[in-house]
Amino acid sequence: MAKLEVEITVNGEQHKLKVGSQERLLDTLRDELKLTGTKEGCSVGECGACTVIVDDQAVNSCLVLTAQVDGSEIITVEGLESKSGLHPLQKAFIEKQAVQCGFCTPGMLMSALALLNTNPTPTKEEIKTALEGNLCRCTGYQQIIDAVEMAAEEWGV
Amino acid sequence: MVEYQLLRAHSLEEVLEILAEKKKVQILAGGTDLLVDLHQQDPKFENIDYLLDITDVAELKGIKLGPEEGEIGALTTHAELLSSPEIKEKLPFIGAAASSIGSTQIRNRATIGGNLVNAAACADSFSPLIALGAELVLRNKGGARRVLLEDFVEWPNQTVLKDNEVLEKIVFKMPQGEYYSSYQKIGRRNAVSISRLSLTLLAEVENEAIKNVQVVSGAATPAPVPFREVNKYLTAKTFAEIDPAEAGEIAADEMVGITGERWSTPYKRPALSKLVERAVKDLLEEAGYNG
Ligand SMILES: Cc1cc2nc3c(=O)[nH]c(=O)nc-3n(C[C@H](O)[C@H](O)[C@H](O)COP(=O)(O)OP(=O)(O)OC[C@H]3O[C@@H](n4cnc5c(N)ncnc54)[C@H](O)[C@@H]3O)c2cc1C
Ligand code: FES
Ligand code: FES
Numbered sequence: 001m002a003k004l005e006v007e008i009t010v011n012g013e014q015h016k017l018k019v020g021s022q023e024r025l026l027d028t029l030r031d032e033l034k035l036t037g038t039k040e041g042c043s044v045g046e047c048g049a050c051t052v053i054v055d056d057q058a059v060n061s062c063l064v065l066t067a068q069v070d071g072s073e074i075i076t077v078e079g080l081e082s083k084s085g086l087h088p089l090q091k092a093f094i095e096k097q098a099v100q101c102g103f104c105t106p107g108m109l110m111s112a113l114a115l116l117n118t119n120p121t122p123t124k125e126e127i128k129t130a131l132e133g134n135l136c137r138c139t140g141y142q143q144i145i146d147a148v149e150m151a152a153e154e155w156g157v
Numbered sequence: 158m159v160e161y162q163l164l165r166a167h168s169l170e171e172v173l174e175i176l177a178e179k180k181k182v183q184i185l186a187g188g189t190d191l192l193v194d195l196h197q198q199d200p201k202f203e204n205i206d207y208l209l210d211i212t213d214v215a216e217l218k219g220i221k222l223g224p225e226e227g228e229i230g231a232l233t234t235h236a237e238l239l240s241s242p243e244i245k246e247k248l249p250f251i252g253a254a255a256s257s258i259g260s261t262q263i264r265n266r267a268t269i270g271g272n273l274v275n276a277a278a279c280a281d282s283f284s285p286l287i288a289l290g291a292e293l294v295l296r297n298k299g300g301a302r303r304v305l306l307e308d309f310v311e312w313p314n315q316t317v318l319k320d321n322e323v324l325e326k327i328v329f330k331m332p333q334g335e336y337y338s339s340y341q342k343i344g345r346r347n348a349v350s351i352s353r354l355s356l357t358l359l360a361e362v363e364n365e366a367i368k369n370v371q372v373v374s375g376a377a378t379p380a381p382v383p384f385r386e387v388n389k390y391l392t393a394k395t396f397a398e399i400d401p402a403e404a405g406e407i408a409a410d411e412m413v414g415i416t417g418e419r420w421s422t423p424y425k426r427p428a429l430s431k432l433v434e435r436a437v438k439d440l441l442e443e444a445g446y447n448g
Contacts, residue, residue, distance in 0.1 A: 133260025
């Protein structure tokens with residue numbers, strides 16, 4: 001079956017790719033670009049482990065075909081760390097012990113980043129809404145919410 | 158394995174052209190229903206040759222609310238609906254329904270058109286739009302036809318949309334004068350169907366009386382319908398004459414009249430009755446009546 005030509009920017013880097021008709025953004029990121037920080041949990045939009053940011057919005061990369069996001073700008077968990085070190089969100093997750101097994105963490109970080117990029121001073125309710133599509137079996141969520149609150153405070157200054 | 162070739166359309170004309178020329182085409186919007194079904198190898202899709210991605214078609218997007226009439230493009234996402242200041246101000250019950258759907262990630266992709274065409278028994282966009290008396294504009298290469306939303310669904314997941322048609326937009330008359338609305342929902346999508354219900358109440362009010370009202374439920378009946386008996390009971394009554402509990406009972410009777418007694422009836426009957434009662438109480442309270 002004919003492949004489709006797609007141009008996407010991932011974490012600031014441009015990629016010209018040939019993708020299959022059934023290829024999900026999740027597959028392209030993990031298998032083609034070897035960005036394995038993004039996780040596959042449920043594959044059907046329920047768990048949020050595959051969350052990435054597409055044109056400033058958090059989406060489930062298991063429910064998007066790569067050809068659908070031709071021309072888009074994508075951020076994955078690998079895009080958080082910079083030359084100056086860990087991102088304030090990553091530091092806050094460590095500080096607040098919001099990471100246990102870590103499987104949900106990349107998705108949580110992406111949902112939190114999409115929130116803080118558009119709303120730098122969220123309320124607790126707004127944080128909960130932003131994270132409601134991300135499941136965590138380990139932490140009970142409180143540490144994660146605390147971490148996002150902390151990052152918002154630190155990032156703001 | 159379901160095999161298909163993905164096509165991308167960039168204009169409405171291109172969509173209609175492809176639908177006219179090719180057979181076995183399935184339209185792809187936000188993908189939050191379709192890509193789940195494809196991943197789960199739903200046999201319903203064994204027969205498709207093409208997936209037609211319409212997410213880049215600008216003509217299918219956007220919200221326009223005029224003084225008399227309003228329209229919502231099929232590709233409008235639930236996130237766009239719930240963050241629209243116009244919707245919040247003029248049709249808050251549509252925003253409330255949108256914000257109750259899925260999660261942030263789902264709402265960022267999922268479209269109102271996909272919700273209607275997929276037509277799950279529990280789809281949340283139906284009751285607010287049926288309350289508005291909305292019509293769907295279904296278009297093929299030859300032209301467009303309008304279908305009343307309450308006549309669109311024949312059975313869960315089965316609509317009157319033809320293979321060569323695309324849902325272009327949803328059109329409706331704007332509520333006039335003084336009006337109140339309420340959207341309520343209990344249960345999640347994946348919860349067993351017994352515990353899901355949603356309800357929209359939309360009422361035009363004049364001189365402490367109900368002039369016009371629509372009470373519509375999602376997931377109470379196989380296809381979403383207005384509760385005509387409740388509407389009749391409430392219409393032309395003054396606030397003082399209305400008994401919210403009685404309205405609830407009438408709705409519950411009407412639901413059982415449609416579905417028959419089922420194993421879920423002992424749960425759904427009182428649940429629906431309470432939802433309607435609460436919606437009517439909210440209306441009276443919001444309208445400033447404290448009997
Ligand atoms: C985790 C999760 C939670 C969810 N929660 C809810 C919920 O709480 N409430 C709820 O109601 N739904 C829920 N859904 C279902 C789904 O998100 C919605 O039904 C959504 O609005 C579908 O829109 P879409 O754009 O993703 O449709 P798609 O999946 O792209 O398409 C769905 C169907 O509609 C057809 N279609 C789409 N657009 C058009 C068009 N313009 N013209 C003709 N045909 C078209 C497609 O061919 C397909 O058959 C949930 C889904 C998931 C995965
Ligand atoms: S893997 Fe995408 S939501 Fe679970
Ligand atoms: S830390 Fe284990 S799932 Fe969240």
